[in-house]
Structure formats: C-alpha cells, structure tokens
Amino acid sequence: MATPAETAAMREAIALAARGLGRTRPNPVVGCVVLDASGEVAGCGWHQRAG
Incomplete structure (x- = not known):
C-alpha cells in the first residue's frame, strides 16, 4: 500500500507530465x-x- 507521501508524489508526477502535452x-x-x-x-x- 502506498504511503500518503507516495500518493501525493504520484499525483504531482502526473500533473508535471501534463505540462508536456502537445510538446x-x-x-x-x-x-x-x-x-x-x-x-x-x-x-x-x-x-x-x-x-
């Protein structure tokens, strides 16, 4: 099971990835x-x- 810090980090990684959409x-x-x-x-x- 993921820790709260790991879950938050995954959400942030997904948000960071979205910055590259279309580029x-x-x-x-x-x-x-x-x-x-x-x-x-x-x-x-x-x-x-x-x-």
Missing part, C-alpha cells in the same frame, strides 16, 4: 517526483520537449 511528440509525456527515504521530495521534473 513531446512523438515521445510520451513523462513526469517524475523522487522521494528520499523520509518521504521528502528530493527532485522532480518532466519531459519538456521532443528530442
């Missing part, structure tokens, strides 16, 4: 949130453009 073709949109061992965000990003 990454032919590649998929991708969002990522990395959590450290304590559940804090260590980094995040998204696929911003094709290439």
Whole structure:
C-alpha cells in the first residue's frame, strides 16, 4: 500500500507530465517526483520537449 507521501508524489508526477502535452511528440509525456527515504521530495521534473 502506498504511503500518503507516495500518493501525493504520484499525483504531482502526473500533473508535471501534463505540462508536456502537445510538446513531446512523438515521445510520451513523462513526469517524475523522487522521494528520499523520509518521504521528502528530493527532485522532480518532466519531459519538456521532443528530442
């Protein structure tokens, strides 16, 4: 079962991925949130453009 921090991180990753909609073709949109061992965000990003 996912922790509340993991669930929040997944929601944020999906929101970040949405920023790439219409800009990454032919590649998929991708969002990522990395959590450290304590559940804090260590980094995040998204696929911003094709290439």
